[in-house]
Amino acid sequence: MATAVRCSIRLAAKGCSCNSTANQFVTKTIGLERSFSTTASRSKRTRSKRVAAKLEKSNHPLAKEVIALEKELDGLTKDPSDNAWDPISQRARTRFPIASLPPRAGKLKQTFMNVGDPDPWEYEDTLEDDDDDINALAHGELEQHREIRHYARLAAWELPLLSKLAKPFQPPTANMPLRFRYSSYMGEQHPAEKKVVLEFSPADMPNLTGLQREKLKKLAGVRYNPETDIVKMNCEMFETQAQNKRYLGDVVDSLLAEARDPKDTFEDVPLDTRHHHFKPKPKFPEEWLLTAERREELQQYRRRAAMKDQQKELVGQIVDGRLQIEEGLSKAAAARQVMPELLMVGDLKPKGKRVAVRR
Amino acid sequence: MASSNCWRCLSRPANASLLPLSRPSFSTTAFVAAAPKASTKAPARAKGEKTLRIKKKAFVKTGKPPAPGERKAMRKRIVLSNTNALEVAGMKDLDAEMVDSMVRGEDAVLDGALQSKGETHEDVVGKVVGLKGETVDSLRAVEAFKTTQGWGLFRRPGLLIREESVELCRRMTDAAANKKALRLVIDGEKGSGKSLMLLQAMATAFVKEWVVLNIPEAQELTNAVNDYTPVDGTKPTLWSQNTYTANWLGQIGKANNAVLQNTTMRKEYKLPIPVQSNISLARLCELGARDPDVAWPIFQAFWSEITNPGRRPVLICLDSLSNIMQTSSYRAPDYSLIHSHDLAIVRHFVNLLSRPTSGLPNGGAIIAATSRSHAPISKSMELAIKQSEEKAAQLRGWPGKVTQRDPFEKSYDERADKALQNVEVMRLKGLSKVEARGLMEYWAQSGVLRSRVDEETVAQKWALAGNGIVGEIQRGALWMRI
Numbered sequence: 131m132a133t134a135v136r137c138s139i140r141l142a143a144k145g146c147s148c149n150s151t152a153n154q155f156v157t158k159t160i161g162l163e164r165s166f167s168t169t170a171s172r173s174k175r176t177r178s179k180r181v182a183a184k185l186e187k188s189n190h191p192l193a194k195e196v197i198a199l200e201k202e203l204d205g206l207t208k209d210p211s212d213n214a215w216d217p218i219s220q221r222a223r224t225r226f227p228i229a230s231l232p233p234r235a236g237k238l239k240q241t242f243m244n245v246g247d248p249d250p251w252e253y254e255d256t257l258e259d260d261d262d263d264i265n266a267l268a269h270g271e272l273e274q275h276r277e278i279r280h281y282a283r284l285a286a287w288e289l290p291l292l293s294k295l296a297k298p299f300q301p302p303t304a305n306m307p308l309r310f311r312y313s314s315y316m317g318e319q320h321p322a323e324k325k326v327v328l329e330f331s332p333a334d335m336p337n338l339t340g341l342q343r344e345k346l347k348k349l350a351g352v353r354y355n356p357e358t359d360i361v362k363m364n365c366e367m368f369e370t371q372a373q374n375k376r377y378l379g380d381v382v383d384s385l386l387a388e389a390r391d392p393k394d395t396f397e398d399v400p401l402d403t404r405h406h407h408f409k410p411k412p413k414f415p416e417e418w419l420l421t422a423e424r425r426e427e428l429q430q431y432r433r434r435a436a437m438k439d440q441q442k443e444l445v446g447q448i449v450d451g452r453l454q455i456e457e458g459l460s461k462a463a464a465a466r467q468v469m470p471e472l473l474m475v476g477d478l479k480p481k482g483k484r485v486a487v488r489r
Numbered sequence: 490m491a492s493s494n495c496w497r498c499l500s501r502p503a504n505a506s507l508l509p510l511s512r513p514s515f516s517t518t519a520f521v522a523a524a525p526k527a528s529t530k531a532p533a534r535a536k537g538e539k540t541l542r543i544k545k546k547a548f549v550k551t552g553k554p555p556a557p558g559e560r561k562a563m564r565k566r567i568v569l570s571n572t573n574a575l576e577v578a579g580m581k582d583l584d585a586e587m588v589d590s591m592v593r594g595e596d597a598v599l600d601g602a603l604q605s606k607g608e609t610h611e612d613v614v615g616k617v618v619g620l621k622g623e624t625v626d627s628l629r630a631v632e633a634f635k636t637t638q639g640w641g642l643f644r645r646p647g648l649l650i651r652e653e654s655v656e657l658c659r660r661m662t663d664a665a666a667n668k669k670a671l672r673l674v675i676d677g678e679k680g681s682g683k684s685l686m687l688l689q690a691m692a693t694a695f696v697k698e699w700v701v702l703n704i705p706e707a708q709e710l711t712n713a714v715n716d717y718t719p720v721d722g723t724k725p726t727l728w729s730q731n732t733y734t735a736n737w738l739g740q741i742g743k744a745n746n747a748v749l750q751n752t753t754m755r756k757e758y759k760l761p762i763p764v765q766s767n768i769s770l771a772r773l774c775e776l777g778a779r780d781p782d783v784a785w786p787i788f789q790a791f792w793s794e795i796t797n798p799g800r801r802p803v804l805i806c807l808d809s810l811s812n813i814m815q816t817s818s819y820r821a822p823d824y825s826l827i828h829s830h831d832l833a834i835v836r837h838f839v840n841l842l843s844r845p846t847s848g849l850p851n852g853g854a855i856i857a858a859t860s861r862s863h864a865p866i867s868k869s870m871e872l873a874i875k876q877s878e879e880k881a882a883q884l885r886g887w888p889g890k891v892t893q894r895d896p897f898e899k900s901y902d903e904r905a906d907k908a909l910q911n912v913e914v915m916r917l918k919g920l921s922k923v924e925a926r927g928l929m930e931y932w933a934q935s936g937v938l939r940s941r942v943d944e945e946t947v948a949q950k951w952a953l954a955g956n957g958i959v960g961e962i963q964r965g966a967l968w969m970r971i
Contacts, residue, residue, distance in 0.1 A: 400896035400897070402897055404897055435944035435945070435948070436944070438944060439943045439944050439945075442943075448942070448943060449933040449934055449941075449942045450933065450940070450941040450942070451932070451933035451936065451937075451938040451939040451940050451941070451942070452939050452940070452941075454575060454933055454934055454935075454936050455575070455936045455939065458575040458936055
């Protein structure tokens, strides 16, 4: 028991220490008031003295019964015949006499010199391990297991209660053409928390003529997506979400006011879509699908082709390049044979100077 | 350094070792630690020791270096026959009769009438026809053959007749019959036979005794490799390329000699050189070819002569059209770039191509082919071709819109837009399998394709060549060695 307590103190101490790397391995307890636990509860219950005195004073039969039960229980635990633990405790005593245990150093006074230093009793190696407990890692595992169970319990019992808070989805109506997007980081601090994105379609904007709508698209510039017909803009230049949203609303207002302004209708300016890449989406052509009819058609075509070849072969119209070459060569040879070979008459020695080929 | 010796007398110190050493008076390193000075002389070799000595050989000149222009001639050489190739038996030659029968056959098919006996359209399509000697000479004179085409593989030049060539033949014949000008741009993928379609048009024109003018490569007109001068009295200034024009006139005269010899000049022209009144047009061309300075005026006279009523139809062709649809590389005296349409020959061609009212009173055709392998991108030309095709599709009742020009595109050329406003486009696609088979049979008969030509091999090559792109079929079947 003592080692367990020491261990938990060690864990708590570790948790308190400034050493952040140690923090990772520290198990965190989830509140003491949990209703269910896998670990054994305190083995010995000592009733407060006040309650015992009250019990003795009262002459209620139930109280007497309780006192009798208690005594009986005490007698059971302090059975003088049960001395099985004695040799073990003796052995422990001989191995680790009380005097040999490292002296528990008291908390040092905080001075300028030791500010931020870990307390001496925080050093792992200064403490003796009794080998009668699972190690810290295992405690951590156990703690994690508890945690998982805790959340499983939450999921089982409390999450269903959230459905009471559910509201039915209300699709936006025609007079809500603006769609805002906010980003939340679940309570964490984030630089993009204040960003607000606004999307709207010029086609949904009220009280616009066709010309004005076109002008609105042209005014929106690169923020206009011609494929989806949606203008998208965002703002994160102000401190808070609300300010950014307000700004976006103002921009839409001014855009609409400009679009409705008949002074310049921008009719002569073509809508610029150079900023948008119309990505072609290749689709598998339907004609390429190998349906049963298509397969039949192909088979017929192949049969026809084979028939055509057969017919041509019968007539001898199939042209074979190799045969053609052989035929051509044999014809040429025959022509050469028909031609009488020319013989040189007279002096076989060639006339003229012999000139060596220069290389 | 001061010497301890006496300066005046030459007496040497008795003990040389007592001479003060030239070393610093104070040093932290030991004197012995100083690196000994490397001796400059190589250590003496021991007697009888051998060393390897490699003497560099002097550069030996072998043969003669190529003379100026020889390499270019080699590069530009066009070989039209190969005596090792087999002669294809039963190959017919392209002549006027064949052209007529092609057209008739087409008409018969169009009318839905039964085909008359004898040679019909169906028979010719997918066959390779030979070219007669005179036609080959003429085509060679107008530089219709190109080095990139595989003429050197075969015994003699032959042409595959495809559906499109019959169509082109028919339209040319119609144009000549109706005394109208066929204005056409031939477009298609790389290797789809655009230049060969031009060649076919020229061959047809030669056998039908038209007058043929050909600009074999528009790039040569615009990439500033020829001399150029402003033409007097033109505003905005027109620039004539005299040497090119002279050469061109020579080519025209040579190629069309058969027609031009028997055609005499009818009118009088104010020419910078005295010219006889009734000389033949072939002679006129020769005169122009001889003197670059007068080439342009003589060309103008020549043109007005051949477009006189009652003369032969005229075919004028140009390859790689996009070159003349932008500014040229020539510079005006103020160093601004000259637009291609301000060059005399280009202007002449573009006027003919763009003007709906015929510049050819005797009928004829103006055909330009695009180039898809080595040509600048002309946005205007691309758009004009696309629009023209879409309009044609709409006329045929197919759904679809006409593409509008991109309002934010900067590289459109206004003059090119205007020139190509309403020009017809003939798009060349891949060969049909019948045509591909005919072509491959011709190759096998010539002994250059060493395989059996049946439906299977044809289908293989046809499919691998992107559905019958003829250049790719040729590459896969003839030029690729696996």
